[in-house]
Amino acid sequence: MKKIGKYGFYGLLILIGVLMYNTLSTRSKQITVENIPEIAVDNNAAKRLSASVKIATVSHPGKIDTFAFVQHNRFLDSAYADLDTLLNKTYVNKYSRYYRWHGKNDLLKPILLIAHLDVVPVEGKALKEWSEGPYSGKIQDNFIWGRGTMDDKVSALGILEAVRELIKEGHYPERTVYIAFGHDEEILGANGAGAMAKIFKEKGITFDYVLDEGLAIVEKALPGINGPVGLIGLAEKGYLTLKLTASGAGGHSSMPPKHTNIGILSEAIKNLEDNPLPSDISGPTKELFEYAAPEMSFPLKMVMSNLWLFEGIIKGQLSNKGTTNATIRTTTAVTMIESGVAENVLPTEATATVNFRIRPGESVDDVVRLVQDRVGEHIKITKLEGGRPASKVSSSEAFGFQVIQRTIRETFPEVIVVPSLVMAATDSRFYEDVAENVYRFLPLQLAPEDMERIHGIDERIAIDHYNQIIRFYYRLLKNSTT
Numbered sequence: 001m002k003k004i005g006k007y008g009f010y011g012l013l014i015l016i017g018v019l020m021y022n023t024l025s026t027r028s029k030q031i032t033v034e035n036i037p038e039i040a041v042d043n044n045a046a047k048r049l050s051a052s053v054k055i056a057t058v059s060h061p062g063k064i065d066t067f068a069f070v071q072h073n074r075f076l077d078s079a080y081a082d083l084d085t086l087l088n089k090t091y092v093n094k095y096s097r098y099y100r101w102h103g104k105n106d107l108l109k110p111i112l113l114i115a116h117l118d119v120v121p122v123e124g125k126a127l128k129e130w131s132e133g134p135y136s137g138k139i140q141d142n143f144i145w146g147r148g149t150m151d152d153k154v155s156a157l158g159i160l161e162a163v164r165e166l167i168k169e170g171h172y173p174e175r176t177v178y179i180a181f182g183h184d185e186e187i188l189g190a191n192g193a194g195a196m197a198k199i200f201k202e203k204g205i206t207f208d209y210v211l212d213e214g215l216a217i218v219e220k221a222l223p224g225i226n227g228p229v230g231l232i233g234l235a236e237k238g239y240l241t242l243k244l245t246a247s248g249a250g251g252h253s254s255m256p257p258k259h260t261n262i263g264i265l266s267e268a269i270k271n272l273e274d275n276p277l278p279s280d281i282s283g284p285t286k287e288l289f290e291y292a293a294p295e296m297s298f299p300l301k302m303v304m305s306n307l308w309l310f311e312g313i314i315k316g317q318l319s320n321k322g323t324t325n326a327t328i329r330t331t332t333a334v335t336m337i338e339s340g341v342a343e344n345v346l347p348t349e350a351t352a353t354v355n356f357r358i359r360p361g362e363s364v365d366d367v368v369r370l371v372q373d374r375v376g377e378h379i380k381i382t383k384l385e386g387g388r389p390a391s392k393v394s395s396s397e398a399f400g401f402q403v404i405q406r407t408i409r410e411t412f413p414e415v416i417v418v419p420s421l422v423m424a425a426t427d428s429r430f431y432e433d434v435a436e437n438v439y440r441f442l443p444l445q446l447a448p449e450d451m452e453r454i455h456g457i458d459e460r461i462a463i464d465h466y467n468q469i470i471r472f473y474y475r476l477l478k479n480s481t482t
């Protein structure tokens with residue numbers, strides 16, 4: 001007994017030693033950059049964003065407001081007419097467009113910056129709750145109000161403003177720059193980004209990196225880190241909707257079996273919810289930990305630096321909250337249910353619709369198999385259209401990531417940069433075939449409560465934040481093409 005106690009004590013000492021060693025030896029992955037003087041931004045940039053917001057280029061399910069898009073085309077073409085002398089412009093499916101800014105050195109692979117020009121509608125009920133009209137483009141107290149100021153006209157116009165600043169300076173890019181704006185991102189993007197990506201593919205054009213919206217700079221994004229965190233999306237989750245059906249004999253409700261089809265389906269749903277799909281800390285989520293851990297305060301730093309020991313505890317913690325649970329597993333959401341025709345008739349069928357967001361590393365077939373295991377053989381599973389696995393995971397070692405990281409640190413010196421996984425779908429997935437790496441980052445500076453403004457009520461941006469976005473694209477273009 002005494003011996004075991006002694007060995008136990010030494011074991012504990014070694015364990016503490018290993019934990020401390022791992023904690024203290026994690027080196028910061030943040031890069032140090034020189035102090036770069038801030039460029040002046042044109043005073044009228046905010047007015048141009050406001051003018052764009054006033055043209056309600058709304059994507060409704062299944063259709064877009066074409067008249068608004070015609071007007072918006074005219075607006076862009078006149079507000080940035082001077083760019084047309086240097087940049088080659090091509091319209092695609094009338095309302096999408098891409099520009100090519102030809103570089104000096106054809107041996108260097110071009111880069112592609114993308115954004116979208118459509119915005120989501122405002123529900124009738126929510127309209128009353130807006131402090132300013134969603135398409136007013138009102139400029140007041142340092143804010144520009146309305147749809148598109150965060151998602152995603154801010155990015156499109158921000159890029160054009162940055163290009164204009166560079167042209168004014170006489171900058172001539174070493175590397176060719178492409179810029180592409182889709183017009184239907186909010187309704188799946190097939191006619192905009194989908195069509196443009198196809199054109200690039202047919203022309204044999206491939207990009208060193210693509211940058212799209214997706215993640216942002218968020219205050220209090222991670223526990224143990226006080227300052228703002230800039231999250232660069234290395235990948236986005238996949239999408240799958242399954243229909244679960246329980247079917248069998250109907251009949252009169254006076255002599256029912258122990259379980260009707262509704263009961264059988266309910267049990268299947270309960271099993272599915274009680275047994276989440278497997279969790280895994282890998283890919284972008286693992287990289288997030290590796291970048292974040294050295295910046296964290298004790299004791300979180302120790303926990304995060306010793307995944308080999310604490311992985312189980314961390315997974316348990318992350319699983320508790322919807323937002324963090326989504327970073328480690330394919331999520332399961334039962335969204336619709338249908339059955340029954342009359343109060344005294346046993347239903348012959350009961351169906352549930354379940355939406356999954358697939359994590360990198362799992363396929364559509366994996367998910368179907370895992371779901372079948374959970375709901376049992378008597379439930380029929382049907383795949384609905386539109387299922388796709390997660391995107392490829394882009395590299396955090398590649399030029400694209402490095403240059404985005406450096407540009408963030410130069411423009412926002414207090415920001416900690418970390419790779420991450422995007423939960424939503426963006427236009428960028430269309431460009432996977434024509435790019436080595438695809439990143440998802442737009443430097444919106446968000447407080448936690450600002451997240452709800454995106455697709456929500458009171459979408460707005462502070463003018464000085466918009467100016468910072470322009471400065472970010474300006475530096476990114478300069479860093480990528482000098």
Ligand SMILES: [Zn+2]
Nearest residue numbers: 151152185213
């Ligand atoms: Zn968007």
